[in-house]
Amino acid sequence: MSSTNVEKTMRLFGDQTNFASGALLALSLMSAVAITFIAPVAIAQEKPEAPPAIKVTAEKALVQPVAKTMWVSGTVVSQQDAQVAAQISGQLLMVANVGQSFKKGEVIARLDSANLAFDLEEQKATIQQLTARLTLLEKQVKRLTQVAKSQSASKDELDEKQAEQDIASHALIQAKAVKRRIENNIDKSYVKAPFDGIIVERMLQQGEYGQVGQTIIRMVNMNNKEAIVKAPLEAAHYIASNSMLKVKQGKHTQDYKVTTLVPMGNSLSRMMELRIDLTNSALAVGSAVRAELPMSESEDLLTVHRDAIVLRKQGSFVFMIDDESIARKIPVEIGAGQGDFIAITGDIEEGEQVIVRGAERVKEGQAVKLNKANAEVAKL
Known part of the structure; x- marks a missing residue:
């Protein structure tokens, strides 16, 4: 083969090789483009799963x-909260302990009444003397009255005995009154519960001397309770006695009845007082509560x-x-x-x-x- 033919053959072979390489490159590019466009379509066609209900x-x-309503603050109080005082003077022989419960009329404190007992015995003797004196005078008046009829005794003597009889009679009445007063004071030496309740405070201790009117014990009825609430005067138009209001303490809310409404305020606070019945509720005396008040027509x-x-x-x-x-x-x-x-x-x-x-x-x-x-x- 001549050199010229060899060169032609080499050029032809080179051209074919370049052509094959170009074709392979073009095919690769077309595949990449196809993947680029086809992949999003396939992804778009896959629907995401809906979240569960x-x-x-x-x-x-x-x-x-x-x-329209508003919440106002209030305080739980007992309707029976008494500071029990001594009605006579004397040394305290017994005082109930704080926390003790008593029924109405039971003894919660006792004062020494020994001197009163002596006075009572003395007064009983006085009454016996006066009774004997009055009996004697009654007999004398009766005898003089009979004698006066026969004119054997003077009328002045009879009048004098009758006056002595009247004086003795009134003295006996007075002595008996003093006796009852002493007996009453002896009874008062036993200080009694004015109502059912518990002792919450002792002002005097056993052995101390109590004077008349001096507080010995504070007693509270824990069942007979109410809430005292200060409310705006405007609420008086929408609240009446026996109406029901919501009372809340913490998370606990319950309806209770209004027992007292005082629609009067002062020039400073412009507030009135409400009392809400909490009898037998679980709310503790002294605790803070909130009450819901209507402030408009419904x-x-x-x-x-x-x-x-x-x-x-x-x-x-x-x-x-x-x-x-x-x-x-x-x-x-x-x-x-x-x-x-x-x-x-x-x-x-x-x-x-x-x-x-x-x-x-x-x-x-x-x-x-x-x-x-x-x-x-x-x-x-």
Whole structure:
């Protein structure tokens, strides 16, 4: 083969090699482009799995009468809280201990009455003397009266004996009164409970000398209780005796009856006094309570349970459950409260279900599922 043919053959072979390499490179580029465009399409076609429905508790929005209210502070007191004092003077022989319970009329303290006992014996002897003296005078008057009829005795002598008889009679009456007073003082040496209650404080101890009117013991009836509440005068228009008010201590709230309303205030506080009956309640005497007072006439408003309200920096809202069991976030404005319910204004209607438990875990448009017991109630 000539050198010219060899060169042509080499050029032809080189061209074919370059062509094959170019074709391979083009095929690689086309594959990369195809993968680039096809992969997102395939990914887009794979639908993500929906999150499982969250179990929640819901209640219906209700229209009910609501009035503006305010909570005011009060104090629990006993209606029977007495500082029992001595009615006679004497040394204390016995004083009940703090914490002891007594029934009305039982002895809670005793004073020394020995001197009174001596006075009583002396007075009994005086009465016997006066009784004997009066008996003698009565006989003398009777005899003189018979003698005077025969004119054997002077009328002046008879009148004198009758006057002595009257004096002796009145002296006997006076002596008997003194005897009863001594007996009464002896009885007062036994200081008795004025009502059922317990001893909460001792002002005098056994062995000390008590004067008339000096407090010995403080006694309190722990069952007969009431709350004293200071309320704005404006509330007098919406509260009456025997009306029911909510009284709260800590997390415990209960309705109690108003027993006394004094619709009068002073120029400084503009406050009036309310007394609420707490008889036989578990609230301790001296504890602080809060009472809910109406401050306006009631009107029918749309309400939801307080637990349905979700508070955020952006505002307040509730989650309403639609017919497809999807949670819908509804912005609301909060109004006056009424017990466990609170008035709202928003795009929600009476009877619609709002979430009261689990709302903090729910997002807009998320599927929810009512708890079993709640679901059965919702069907009613």
